[in-house]
Amino acid sequence: MAPSIIHAFASRVGNLHNHPMHIDILTLFPAMFTGPLTESILKRAQEMGALSVELIDIRAFATDKHRMADDLPYGGGGGMVMKPEPVVAAVETAVPPGAPVVLMSPQGEVFTQAIAQQMAHLERFALLCGHYEGLDERIRELVVTREISIGDYVLTGGEVAAMVIVDAVTRLLPGVLGDPDAPAKDSHASGLLEHPHYTRPPTFRGADVPPVLLSGHKAQIDAWRRRESLRRTWQRRPDLLVSADLSEADRGLLVELAEETIAQRRASST
Numbered sequence: 001m002a003p004s005i006i007h008a009f010a011s012r013v014g015n016l017h018n019h020p021m022h023i024d025i026l027t028l029f030p031a032m033f034t035g036p037l038t039e040s041i042l043k044r045a046q047e048m049g050a051l052s053v054e055l056i057d058i059r060a061f062a063t064d065k066h067r068m069a070d071d072l073p074y075g076g077g078g079g080m081v082m083k084p085e086p087v088v089a090a091v092e093t094a095v096p097p098g099a100p101v102v103l104m105s106p107q108g109e110v111f112t113q114a115i116a117q118q119m120a121h122l123e124r125f126a127l128l129c130g131h132y133e134g135l136d137e138r139i140r141e142l143v144v145t146r147e148i149s150i151g152d153y154v155l156t157g158g159e160v161a162a163m164v165i166v167d168a169v170t171r172l173l174p175g176v177l178g179d180p181d182a183p184a185k186d187s188h189a190s191g192l193l194e195h196p197h198y199t200r201p202p203t204f205r206g207a208d209v210p211p212v213l214l215s216g217h218k219a220q221i222d223a224w225r226r227r228e229s230l231r232r233t234w235q236r237r238p239d240l241l242v243s244a245d246l247s248e249a250d251r252g253l254l255v256e257l258a259e260e261t262i263a264q265r266r267a268s269s270t
Helices: 030-037 040-047 084-094 113-119 137-143 159-170 218-236 238-242 248-269
Strands: 007-009 021-027 051-057 101-110 124-129 146-149
Touching (some): 021 030, 021 084, 021 159, 030 040, 030 051, 030 159, 040 051, 040 159, 051 084, 084 124, 084 137, 101 137, 113 159, 146 159, 218 248
Parallel strands (some): 021 051, 021 124, 101 124, 101 146
Antiparallel strands (some): 007 051
């Protein structure tokens, strides 16, 4: 009989729709997910029935008495390599045929908001967390359908990367954030960085909230936010402007911002 799945977080108090998203996470260290999955937005998503998550312990599928999930690499070298038998058995037992199996890998495509939006339309997918020096290449060939990296740096294992993906995807599910328009206002959702935010008090240590935000004039507030979103993107991530969906008005604002910056630099140099 196949080993049982050791842990599940799936409190289905009510459903937003008939098919809540289900994510299988295959890992050597399931306890690492306990905190993230039981707090904040991820906890709320599960309680409202929008999300269910199962943690599958890869070691439970090892067949030797020591539950070995890794071994020395053929050809020598440092580190250990995850064995194909327990990983493939875990995937084939726990993940239904046809469900995408995403490997967390520094060799994968870099995770973006666009990929998060794609994944948010799936009813079910699995995240496979590598560890140690890597995993046996035959695992990729047999069960992996996609590889994703969360950035050009190296982590101890894929668990932290999997947490990032679960969080980014879950907040896009209908109703999870409360405000249905909230995901569309986030940084990167529109291709731009988000505008600055302010709350009470109106003055703090000599710094005031921009008067337009206190005016109650929605059109002026929206215009200010768009301008500041463009400003922040242009100053901090100008590379995003290449692919951003910009209107003629946006392009005009960018020209104005560039002229402002040039004028400020000239003034500071005199």
